[in-house]
Amino acid sequence: MIERIKRSELKNRVWEMKNMGYRLVTMSSVDTGEDIEYIYHFDKDLNMVNFAISVPHGESPESISEIYGSALLVENEIQDHFGVSFTGLALDFKGSFFLEDEVQKAPFCAMSIKRQESNAEGNE
Amino acid sequence: MAPTVIPFGPQHPVLPEPLHLQITVVDEVVSEVLPKLGFVHRGLENLVLKRDIHQMVQVVERVCGICSCIHAHTYCMAIEELMDVQVPPRADYLRIIWGELHRMHSHLLWLGLLADAFGFESLFMQCWKIREKVMDIQEATSGNRVIVSVNVVGGVRRELTPEQCTWILETLEEVEKELLEIKQVFIDDFSVQKRTRGVGILSREEAYESGAVGPTLRGSGVAQDVRQSGYGAYSELDFEPVTEPDGDSYSRAKVRFREVLQSIDLVRQGISRLPQGESRVKVKGWPEGEAISRTEQPRGELMYYIKADGSKHLERMRIRTPTFANIPGMLKMLPGVDLANVPVAVLSIDPCISCTER
Amino acid sequence: MLHMTPSILKNFFSKSATRLYPVEVREPFEHSRGALEIRLEDCIFCGTCMRKCPSKCITVDKNAGTWDMDPFACVYCGICVDNCPTHCLYQAREYRPPEAEKSHVFLQGEPPKKKSKKKQASGEEEVSGQEGEDQNGGDET
Numbered sequence: 224m225i226e227r228i229k230r231s232e233l234k235n236r237v238w239e240m241k242n243m244g245y246r247l248v249t250m251s252s253v254d255t256g257e258d259i260e261y262i263y264h265f266d267k268d269l270n271m272v273n274f275a276i277s278v279p280h281g282e283s284p285e286s287i288s289e290i291y292g293s294a295l296l297v298e299n300e301i302q303d304h305f306g307v308s309f310t311g312l313a314l315d316f317k318g319s320f321f322l323e324d325e326v327q328k329a330p331f332c333a334m335s336i337k338r339q340e341s342n343a344e345g346n347e
Numbered sequence: 348m349a350p351t352v353i354p355f356g357p358q359h360p361v362l363p364e365p366l367h368l369q370i371t372v373v374d375e376v377v378s379e380v381l382p383k384l385g386f387v388h389r390g391l392e393n394l395v396l397k398r399d400i401h402q403m404v405q406v407v408e409r410v411c412g413i414c415s416c417i418h419a420h421t422y423c424m425a426i427e428e429l430m431d432v433q434v435p436p437r438a439d440y441l442r443i444i445w446g447e448l449h450r451m452h453s454h455l456l457w458l459g460l461l462a463d464a465f466g467f468e469s470l471f472m473q474c475w476k477i478r479e480k481v482m483d484i485q486e487a488t489s490g491n492r493v494i495v496s497v498n499v500v501g502g503v504r505r506e507l508t509p510e511q512c513t514w515i516l517e518t519l520e521e522v523e524k525e526l527l528e529i530k531q532v533f534i535d536d537f538s539v540q541k542r543t544r545g546v547g548i549l550s551r552e553e554a555y556e557s558g559a560v561g562p563t564l565r566g567s568g569v570a571q572d573v574r575q576s577g578y579g580a581y582s583e584l585d586f587e588p589v590t591e592p593d594g595d596s597y598s599r600a601k602v603r604f605r606e607v608l609q610s611i612d613l614v615r616q617g618i619s620r621l622p623q624g625e626s627r628v629k630v631k632g633w634p635e636g637e638a639i640s641r642t643e644q645p646r647g648e649l650m651y652y653i654k655a656d657g658s659k660h661l662e663r664m665r666i667r668t669p670t671f672a673n674i675p676g677m678l679k680m681l682p683g684v685d686l687a688n689v690p691v692a693v694l695s696i697d698p699c700i701s702c703t704e705r
Numbered sequence: 706m707l708h709m710t711p712s713i714l715k716n717f718f719s720k721s722a723t724r725l726y727p728v729e730v731r732e733p734f735e736h737s738r739g740a741l742e743i744r745l746e747d748c749i750f751c752g753t754c755m756r757k758c759p760s761k762c763i764t765v766d767k768n769a770g771t772w773d774m775d776p777f778a779c780v781y782c783g784i785c786v787d788n789c790p791t792h793c794l795y796q797a798r799e800y801r802p803p804e805a806e807k808s809h810v811f812l813q814g815e816p817p818k819k820k821s822k823k824k825q826a827s828g829e830e831e832v833s834g835q836e837g838e839d840q841n842g843g844d845e846t
Contacts, residue, residue: 269576
């Protein structure tokens with residue numbers, strides 16, 4: 224149901240989806256301990272296609288907002304909750320889309336502070 | 348004249364949801380929009396770490412008040428898929444009867460708010476008067492007017508007796524009669540047309556590419572409805588998605604009005620085919636794996652992604668609500684609208700910010 | 706053109722759609738979910754309601770025989786009523802009236818006695834048998 228692919232193939236697969244007429248449903252993200260997994264969900268005529276990439280903590284994933292404009296809202300939300308920062312984001316709220324500036328610790332990702340400094344203590 | 352920046356803030360007399368838009372106007376016509384959300388963010392997705400899977404049904408119902416039954420239905424569908432539980436057919440039918448009643452009361456509420464947004468207060472009061480009958484049905488059958496709380500993992504926990512079914516059908520006849528009396532007002536009245544025709548136009552390609560769902564997409568001519576995929580008992584009912592070709596606020600209002608009449612018909616079909624049998628099965632054990640489930644809320648397509656690892660708490664739950672997908676479409680339709688028509692355009696996507704921000 | 710006029714004339718000449726509230730009160734429906742109440746003499750202090758509550762508003766102490774509830778944290782969902790093994794919890798038809806200060810419900814009952822013999826039928830038993838509680842240990846329905 225969810226296909227795991229390599230990070231380097233991501234952009235090509237997303238362009239393929241766009242050319243075939245799929246629309247982006249959303250992106251999900253899960254903290255698996257060693258890295259963060261980003262899952263992309265696409266749909267056309269009620270068939271869903273999902274694939275996922277894994278990015279280690281501390282690295283910045285690439286944004287797909289130049290291909291699908293509606294992805295920028297989801298990526299801003301993931302920036303707030305997980306304390307990562309996407310490269311190439313078209314409209315970047317820099318971590319204050321949902322959360323206020325005084326919130327320093329990213330709520331979903333126990334190992335990093337908001338706005339992506341190097342690792343602090345973990346507090347599960 | 349130089350451009351002016353106007354904050355259309357979270358508190359505003361005609362805006363029913365706490366959304367902030369920073370609108371740049373040139374001579375009273377909107378040229379740019381910047382949104383800001385986050386006023387009702389409660390962090391409900393994080394609560395899976397502290398409540399087990401059965402208690403999460405009650406949490407998930409409270410993500411949104413108006414569409415609460417359908418949130419619980421989607422969550423229960425995903426967990427039942429992971430635990431391989433077969434829900435009895437009577438429970439499927441009961442779930443969609445309550446789901447369609449929710450759709451009716453949500454659309455009637457929106458029709459009233461739309462009339463209020465351009466000042467037609469008597470039509471607003473008339474729509475909400477009709478809605479009271481639907482709320483009475485919900486309270487008499489499940490105990491609560493708004494958050495009906497009937498779904499559990501494994502079925503439903505309330506029953507409908509035959510006397511209640513007869514009473515529901517009689518009440519729906521009265522609702523339909525009163526709705527048909529005001530149908531001509533929505534379709535033909537001069538003031539409704541002047542304030543909604545041509546406001547907030549989204550063409551067919553723009554609506555599909557920006558990811559719009561629900562009546563926002565169907566009002567632009569794309570016939571897509573997740574109920575056609577046949578989850579629950581929808582595979583046995585007979586209906587077609589309601590579409591309109593124009594893509595402005597007037598078409599979206601017509602789509603929602605016709606969907607209320609379609610929902611009345613679906614409830615009648617559901618009650619006439621309601622099978623006998625039990626309405627709940629016992630569920631033992633904890634789920635493991637990943638599951639995705641989708642349903643059609645009054646505002647569009649709702650998607651849940653659940654990841655479980657075999658313990659009593661879930662590892663991750665991700666909710667994608669329809670208003671989150673409609674906001675890029677709203678940002679695309681606003682440039683070019685007159686400042687006085689901005690509330691009508693924003694309301695025409697039926698925003699539900701408490702769903703968007705969870 | 707004048708599509709709204711028949712409705713307006715009808716509303717003008719018929720009785721009002723709202724009722725004069727404190728003077729005239731509607732009878733609540735039969736299954737309305739109102740305030741949470743308990744028949745304490747039937748309670749066996751098993752703690753099932755405490756474990757199932759989504760908002761964690763009930764505290765049960767089996768040894769002391771107390772049942773506490775925070776009525777301002779309760780969301781009136783009725784899960785405890787559905788799962789109570791002796792059906793001593795029920796929901797009244799009316800809501801709690803509004804109050805000026807937060808209050809708490811503390812009830813003291815008889816704690817269950819420790820039985821020394823578990824089964825009468827099969828001969829002798831070791832002493833300090835368990836109480837007859839613990840219906841569902843960890844698995845839920």
